[in-house]
Every structure is written in C-alpha cells, then in structure tokens.
Amino acid sequence: MRTTSEDVEVWPGSPAPLGAHWDGTGTNFALWSAGATAVDLCLFDDGGFEHRHRLQETTHQVWHGRLPGIGPGQRYGYRVHGPWDPGAGHRWNPEKLLLDPYARAVDGDLSLHPALFAYRADGPDTGPADPRDSAPYVPRGVVVHDSFPWDGDRRPATSWSDTVVYEVHVKGATMRHPGVPPALRGTYAGLAHPAFVEHLVSLGVTAVELLPVHHFVSEPHLLRRGLTNYWGYNTLGYFAPHAAYSSAGSGGAQVTEFKAMVKALHAAGIEVVLDVVYNHTAEGDHTGPSLSLKGIDNPGYYRLNGENRARYTDYTGCGNTLDVRRPQVLAMLMDSLRYWVTEMHVDGFRFDLAAALARSFHDVDRLSAFFDVVHQDPVVSQVKLIAEPWDVGEGGYQVGNFPPLWTEWNGRYRDTVRDVWAGSHVGVRDLAYRLTGSSDLYRSDGRRPFASVNFVTAHDGFTLTDLVTYERKRNEANGEDNRDGESHNRNWNCGVEGPTDDPEVQALRGRQVRNLLTTLLLSTGVPMLTAGDELGRTQGGNNNAYCQDNEVSWIDWDAVDGDLLAFVRRLVRLRHDAPVLRQEAFFEGHEIPGTGGTRDLAWFAPGGGQLTTADWFDTGLQTVGMYLDGRGIRHRDERGRPVVDDSYLVQLHAGPEPVTVQLPGAPWSDGYELVLSTEYPTGAPPRPAVVAPGPIEVPPRTVWLLRVLRRPHDQVS
Incomplete structure (x- = not known):
C-alpha cells in the first residue's frame, strides 16, 4: 500500500453532523474521539494510493475538517493517534486504518492478517503496539450522496394487532429461488423481486423482520476455520447497509438498492423491520481486531472491566458491550435509528440482546437513559420497537419487564408451546396465558396483548421441521465439536431420530408442525413466522447455523411442501378475517x-x-x-x-x-x-x-x- 502525507489545504469544516457529508462542492468529515492526540483522514484513490490529511480542528472532542473537491464515491478511513496503554484501556495505534462509525456505505472485505490486531500477535495483548499497516486488509468508508426518488412511497403503518411478522435472511431468502434471476439472488433486489414479494403477499404476512443488514464482518475464529458469519450479528457499521447483499456493487450503490427494496415491499403493503445489534460490535474482546471504535476511543465506546481495564465487561457473549451509559454512544445509537427511519424508510426495529442496552451499572434498569431517549424521540418512538428481552449477564432474562411502547419476543411463549406439543406434562395453566396474550407478563404496566411477539421458532435454533425430526442437535459442520447451540430444545422427534421413510412417523411429524403453527396463529398477540417454516425447510438438525452460508441455511424452493404452504395460507387468512383472534385488549x-x-x-x-x-x-x-x-x-x-x-x-x-x-x-x-x-x-x-x-x-x-x-x-x- 503506497501512502503519502499531503500538505493540502483542509478547511476547518464543522463538528456536526458526524460522518462524511457532501455539500455539492466538497465533503465535511467529523469524528468523535475524546482521548485522541491527533487524527489523520485517509483518502484512497482508484489505484489504492493513500493520501493522509491531518485534521487540525477539534470542537467538543470532535475532530473535523472540510476538503473541497471531494465528493460521492470517495473511499476513506481514519488513523487515530493517542497513548498505547492497554492496561488503562488505551488502544490507540495509528498503524491501523479505522472505519468511520458514521460511514453511510462500506467498500472492501476484511482479510485475515496479523496486522488487523493493534497488539503484536506473537505477544500478550498488553504488550507493545503492532507496527504493521492494516489498510490492505480492512474495508473503507464511502462518501455517499443518494437522491433516491421516494415519490409515492407509502408506509403501510399496519396496526400491531393486525401484524404478522416474517423473520427472514436477505441472502437466504432467494439464493435458491428459481423465479429470481441469478444475478439478483441473495440481494436486496432479490428480496424485492416480484417472485418473492408475491410469496409474501400470498402468505398474508404484513412485515418482514430482516436479520442484520447493518454492515458486518466475520469473526477471525470463523475465518481461520474457513467459515463466515452468515446471520450478521457482528456489526461494523451502524449506518451502512451490508455491501455483500447488493447486486450493484459496494461503491454506494447498496444504499440505492436497499431503498428500492423498501419501496417495493411498501408497495405490496409489507413493512420492513430491521434486526439491529447495538449491544456489541465486530471488534470482539481484548484479543480481537482493531477496526473502528476500539482504535478511535476504546474507553469511550466500550464497557471496560472495572478491575482490569485491559478487559471488557461482556453481557453479550460476543467479547464486548457498547457503553450506552455514555452520551456519545447513546447519541450514535439514536442517530443510527433516526437515519434508518428518515432516510431509509424502515418501519421498526428488533433489538438484539436488548437487556444489555438497559444496564445502567450492573442490573437491567427499566429507567435507564436508553429508554428515556427512545421514548422522547419524535421519530424513533413512532415506529415498531421489538426487544429481545434478555442478554447473557446475571439477571439478564427480562421477559415482561420492558416498559410501554415496547413489544417483546416472548420466550416464555416459545417454551410453553413447545413443551405442550413435545408431550411434557405441564398442564394447561401456563398455556392459557400464552394463548390469550400473556396478561401475566404485560398487563400490569398498561401494555396490550400485542406487547407479546409470539413465536415457536426463530433463526436461532431448530427449524420447525427439524423441531419434530431431531431431539439432538447436529452442529458438527460449525467446527466446534457440536458444543455450540442449545442442548435443551423442548422438542420431540416423533419416535425416530432424523429423516425416515416410515409413513406413520412422517404423518405424525406433519401434524405436529401444523399443531405448532395453529397454536401460534390462533394466539392473541403478534405472531412471528420464521422464513421457510411454511415450506418445510430443514437445516439437517443444525440448530446454530450462524456460520453456514450455504445450502444448510438457504431456503430450498425446489423442496416445498405444497400442502403445508396451503395450510399456512389458510391459517393466516382465518386469523386476518377474525378480529376475535387478534384482540387489542386483554380478555376479562x-x-x-x-x-x-x-x-x-x-x-x-x-x-x-x-x-x-x-x-x-x-x-x-x-x-x-x-x-x-x-x-x-x-x-x-x-x-x-x-x-x-x-x-x-x-x-x-x-x-x-x-x-x-x-x-x-x-x-x-x-x-x-x-x-x-x-x-x-x-x-x-x-x-x-x-x-x-x-x-x-x-x-x-x-x-x-x-x-x-x-x-x-x-x-x-
């Protein structure tokens, strides 16, 4: 990688807004870092030549400058100077090219190389800083100006009581769909293609809940095993649509393609809800790579261990936890949410491990700043807000404890319904609560039955077909000796483990699938279907297919159970036509x-x-x-x-x-x-x-x- 430091005129620019913003004649760059001693803006030309420009202005801990003549399509990153003292939480290393956390688009892939790490890979993570340049191995931000024609876009604004959610992976939905042109399969354009949209409409769902589409990268441990992160819960850029899901390239075209997808779904009466991961980032723990926030201001963005600041407080199981107690981190989260609503026209969010966002100090706090800011925000408070109401920390299981405005993935619903149909002797008392909106969980604070997002399966776990086919997980392909994934799945294989030609077992499995789906769609609350369950999709018993970007995870449109699909369509239509099945108030x-x-x-x-x-x-x-x-x-x-x-x-x-x-x-x-x-x-x-x-x-x-x-x-x- 060739580099040069140029003594070109950098105008002072403005500290707001953060990120890179083109004004028609130049671009303003602004980056927050409280502890940096200097910041270099790095611009890359088409040949990969790097031009460094020192930002001379700081205002309220924001480093900023305006470069005339720099416009859309420009690739860029930052090198941030500061003390190297991991024991104190300081991990500044200017040899690492860092992604702007406010980048609107991302270009380039992450390549596994020792230079990704700010510390020397052949020594302790608290040892000397690594001197190698990471620029050849990391993605860059892209300056974006998109004048998408939103004219005529109408948000469906479906009431919660009328909502039927369809959880779906952008890539997996259409990678094997014969009705989608090969060039569009696995992309935003593929999801917006009439062949797939018509399936959604015929099914009767009213909202797609997209697995993470914020730009993400794969963890080093997966890359070492020749695998990649498929689900996407490893975010690197909170403002950028994932570039690999674009059929048109990654130079900013992914922004336009994402917007076109949203507009097409809206035209079909379908809302777009994003699964968002604001609890942790792709940089992992103290041994993880330095890609963005860790090198910009490690103690300013992450929750560090109070006894050993070289380590992170980890409520997520992913190595780090964003410190939403800090105003600048909370502002980034809210800026991102508002951006996706106002600029990208999405209709709501499902917050991964939301309990981690509500931790003020150690316990989950119903009165935390996170809730306060969301509730008073005139934009974010008006869209659909869904919490995954747990994290992996002590006291993190908070089903029923989120405040009004919030709906929740009802984990107790899943567990109860699975137990009932697996033959566990649990009686009908808890089942009665789940069938009627879980008033025991949501009524006391004034919420309605639609506070409960009811589900039997989700991306994480067995598919519905596998739930009645396997009692033991089959995760060997993940490379973790089958240690990963949930071992207690509250399931029953109908007497035979795995696939069978026995017609009686096959018939029983089909009936069990229908029982689970019928219970779900006749329950008061908001039902969530997992993409492919209506078709009979199997993952061969893998209940943690997060790293299976292949036929294990992609929907097989050539192996559709036509009767099952007809059954689900009939069931959703019955629900839609019967208000008594989707009541807005609890029964008395x-x-x-x-x-x-x-x-x-x-x-x-x-x-x-x-x-x-x-x-x-x-x-x-x-x-x-x-x-x-x-x-x-x-x-x-x-x-x-x-x-x-x-x-x-x-x-x-x-x-x-x-x-x-x-x-x-x-x-x-x-x-x-x-x-x-x-x-x-x-x-x-x-x-x-x-x-x-x-x-x-x-x-x-x-x-x-x-x-x-x-x-x-x-x-x-």
Missing part, C-alpha cells in the same frame, strides 16, 4: 350482557364443564377448549363503533390417544362449523363440517378451530 372473562350468560373468554374441560381450580393445577391435563365470544371484543373501529365478530371454540388436544370431549351447548352455541383441523394436510376438513353440541371424539394431537353457530341466522343439521 366477564359475562356479556344479553347473551344468556356467555363470557368473552371461557375455558372448557373435556367433560363440557368450565375448568375448575383443580383442573388449572392438573399437570396431566392435555385437553382444553378455549371459547372466544365475538360479541365481547373490547376495542372499537376507527369510527368508535364496537367491533363484533363470530365466536369460536379452539379445541386443543395434545395427548397421544383420542379423547371424547363435550362441545358446550346453549347459551354458548347451537352448533359448530369445523373450519380448520390439523389432522388434515391443508387444514380443510371434509364436508359437511357442521356438528351439534354434545360428545365428539377428537383425534390424538389435534387442534380444531370451530366457528360457533347460532339460530336463527345459522342452520345446524
């Missing part, structure tokens, strides 16, 4: 005036009576009827009129043998229409599907959705 269990004694919510035992106290605490009970009266819905339409819907009985039987249940009669119902049953591959029961109240046999491991019929409007044979 009160009698509804004028109905003869029915309640908005009632629970029935197999014998036909309502559940008793003994039933609620009977861990052996595997059968329950959930009655939802559509005349008792507690929210109104946009004109203030009461919403009235059909009434339904959800009959759930998780036991291994058939059971006779007593369908309740008057005043609850004059009869029932079976509109969905998990015993059938597409969910559609044979005709006629109308049954009278009274005894009826429910097959083993089955869910029925029965629409309540009442005379004189409905006829019962």
Whole structure:
C-alpha cells in the first residue's frame, strides 16, 4: 500500500453532523474521539494510493475538517493517534486504518492478517503496539450522496394487532429461488423481486423482520476455520447497509438498492423491520481486531472491566458491550435509528440482546437513559420497537419487564408451546396465558396483548421441521465439536431420530408442525413466522447455523411442501378475517350482557364443564377448549363503533390417544362449523363440517378451530 502525507489545504469544516457529508462542492468529515492526540483522514484513490490529511480542528472532542473537491464515491478511513496503554484501556495505534462509525456505505472485505490486531500477535495483548499497516486488509468508508426518488412511497403503518411478522435472511431468502434471476439472488433486489414479494403477499404476512443488514464482518475464529458469519450479528457499521447483499456493487450503490427494496415491499403493503445489534460490535474482546471504535476511543465506546481495564465487561457473549451509559454512544445509537427511519424508510426495529442496552451499572434498569431517549424521540418512538428481552449477564432474562411502547419476543411463549406439543406434562395453566396474550407478563404496566411477539421458532435454533425430526442437535459442520447451540430444545422427534421413510412417523411429524403453527396463529398477540417454516425447510438438525452460508441455511424452493404452504395460507387468512383472534385488549372473562350468560373468554374441560381450580393445577391435563365470544371484543373501529365478530371454540388436544370431549351447548352455541383441523394436510376438513353440541371424539394431537353457530341466522343439521 503506497501512502503519502499531503500538505493540502483542509478547511476547518464543522463538528456536526458526524460522518462524511457532501455539500455539492466538497465533503465535511467529523469524528468523535475524546482521548485522541491527533487524527489523520485517509483518502484512497482508484489505484489504492493513500493520501493522509491531518485534521487540525477539534470542537467538543470532535475532530473535523472540510476538503473541497471531494465528493460521492470517495473511499476513506481514519488513523487515530493517542497513548498505547492497554492496561488503562488505551488502544490507540495509528498503524491501523479505522472505519468511520458514521460511514453511510462500506467498500472492501476484511482479510485475515496479523496486522488487523493493534497488539503484536506473537505477544500478550498488553504488550507493545503492532507496527504493521492494516489498510490492505480492512474495508473503507464511502462518501455517499443518494437522491433516491421516494415519490409515492407509502408506509403501510399496519396496526400491531393486525401484524404478522416474517423473520427472514436477505441472502437466504432467494439464493435458491428459481423465479429470481441469478444475478439478483441473495440481494436486496432479490428480496424485492416480484417472485418473492408475491410469496409474501400470498402468505398474508404484513412485515418482514430482516436479520442484520447493518454492515458486518466475520469473526477471525470463523475465518481461520474457513467459515463466515452468515446471520450478521457482528456489526461494523451502524449506518451502512451490508455491501455483500447488493447486486450493484459496494461503491454506494447498496444504499440505492436497499431503498428500492423498501419501496417495493411498501408497495405490496409489507413493512420492513430491521434486526439491529447495538449491544456489541465486530471488534470482539481484548484479543480481537482493531477496526473502528476500539482504535478511535476504546474507553469511550466500550464497557471496560472495572478491575482490569485491559478487559471488557461482556453481557453479550460476543467479547464486548457498547457503553450506552455514555452520551456519545447513546447519541450514535439514536442517530443510527433516526437515519434508518428518515432516510431509509424502515418501519421498526428488533433489538438484539436488548437487556444489555438497559444496564445502567450492573442490573437491567427499566429507567435507564436508553429508554428515556427512545421514548422522547419524535421519530424513533413512532415506529415498531421489538426487544429481545434478555442478554447473557446475571439477571439478564427480562421477559415482561420492558416498559410501554415496547413489544417483546416472548420466550416464555416459545417454551410453553413447545413443551405442550413435545408431550411434557405441564398442564394447561401456563398455556392459557400464552394463548390469550400473556396478561401475566404485560398487563400490569398498561401494555396490550400485542406487547407479546409470539413465536415457536426463530433463526436461532431448530427449524420447525427439524423441531419434530431431531431431539439432538447436529452442529458438527460449525467446527466446534457440536458444543455450540442449545442442548435443551423442548422438542420431540416423533419416535425416530432424523429423516425416515416410515409413513406413520412422517404423518405424525406433519401434524405436529401444523399443531405448532395453529397454536401460534390462533394466539392473541403478534405472531412471528420464521422464513421457510411454511415450506418445510430443514437445516439437517443444525440448530446454530450462524456460520453456514450455504445450502444448510438457504431456503430450498425446489423442496416445498405444497400442502403445508396451503395450510399456512389458510391459517393466516382465518386469523386476518377474525378480529376475535387478534384482540387489542386483554380478555376479562366477564359475562356479556344479553347473551344468556356467555363470557368473552371461557375455558372448557373435556367433560363440557368450565375448568375448575383443580383442573388449572392438573399437570396431566392435555385437553382444553378455549371459547372466544365475538360479541365481547373490547376495542372499537376507527369510527368508535364496537367491533363484533363470530365466536369460536379452539379445541386443543395434545395427548397421544383420542379423547371424547363435550362441545358446550346453549347459551354458548347451537352448533359448530369445523373450519380448520390439523389432522388434515391443508387444514380443510371434509364436508359437511357442521356438528351439534354434545360428545365428539377428537383425534390424538389435534387442534380444531370451530366457528360457533347460532339460530336463527345459522342452520345446524
């Protein structure tokens, strides 16, 4: 790498905004570093020649300068000078080229080389600074000016109660999709292609939750094993869309392509939610590379160990934790969020390991500055906010403890529903809470049922097909001797481990998948589907495929279970058409005036009576009827009129043998229409599907959705 230090005129410029901003005739560069003694701005020409320019101005710890004639497409980085004293947390080393944390686009890949590390790789991390230049091995920022034509873009603004989330990986969604042109597969443009958008629309989902799209790099330990980080939870740039997902190159074109994807999804009525990783960065622990924040101001950006400042406080399991207690770090986080909403038009965020962001000192603090700033922000407070309400630190499991405005990935929902269908004897008490919006978790602080994002699977863990096919994880391909990934998955393989040709086992597995999906989509709250579960996708038993950027993780569109897809479409459509299944307020269990004694919510035992106290605490009970009266819905339409819907009985039987249940009669119902049953591959029961109240046999491991019929409007044979 050729370099030169040029004595060219660098105008003072401005300390705000941070990052690189072109004004039509030049670019202003601004970088925060409280402890730096000098900052060099490094510009790279098309031949890779590096031109260094010392920034002479500092204002409120921001180093800044304006270079006339520098415009969009310019590659750049920083070299930051300061003391080298790892024991005190100081890791400045000007031989390391550093990425601007506010870079709007990133160009180039990370190459594994000893020069990536600020300390000498052949000595202790607290030893002398490494003298090698890292510039040939690290990505650079790109000056961006994008005048994307947002004209006509309309945000869907779907209400939480109407939302169905589809968690999806940008690359994995279309890498094997035959309807997407090869040049677009695995890219933002591929996700926006009609062939994939039409699948989303036909499925009935209202929002895609994209696995991380902030620019990320792979960890050195993966690169050494010949693997890469596929999921993307290893962020390097919080303002830049990941360059490798662009079909048009990485010179800033990825910004335009990302915006075009958002606009296309909006046009189809689909919101875009980003999975964001503000809890840690790609620089890892004390042995990790120096790529950006670590070399700009290590003690200013990260939480350092109070007893040994050469080490990091790690609440994330990834080596470091961003110190959101510091104003400058909190400002960076909020600047990033606002940028993605205002400039990139995204509709919300899912915060990875959100409990780490809420730690003021050691404990998770519901009143932390993070919550205060988010709640008062006029932009960020108006979009969808989803917390992964845990981290790996002590006291980090905080399901139900985030404040109003927030929805949460409900980990207790996942665990309970899996236990029920895996045959664990857990009774129905906890299941009843999960089916009805988890009022035990979210009601006390004034939140609504949609505070619960219900899910059975996610990117992290078994796919739905694998959940009923394997009892043991198969992660050998990850290179960690199968030690990685969750070992307690609350699952059941239906009696045979792995794939089988036994038709009875195959049929049972299919029914179990339908049971899990039906439970999910008939539950009050916000359902989240994992991409590919509706198609029968398998990862061959790998439940931690974070480093499998290959056919293990990519959706196989040539191996689609057509019946399962039809089943999910039917189920989502039923949910959409039935307001009683997606209520905005918690059930009260009160009698509804004028109905003869029915309640908005009632629970029935197999014998036909309502559940008793003994039933609620009977861990052996595997059968329950959930009655939802559509005349008792507690929210109104946009004109203030009461919403009235059909009434339904959800009959759930998780036991291994058939059971006779007593369908309740008057005043609850004059009869029932079976509109969905998990015993059938597409969910559609044979005709006629109308049954009278009274005894009826429910097959083993089955869910029925029965629409309540009442005379004189409905006829019962």
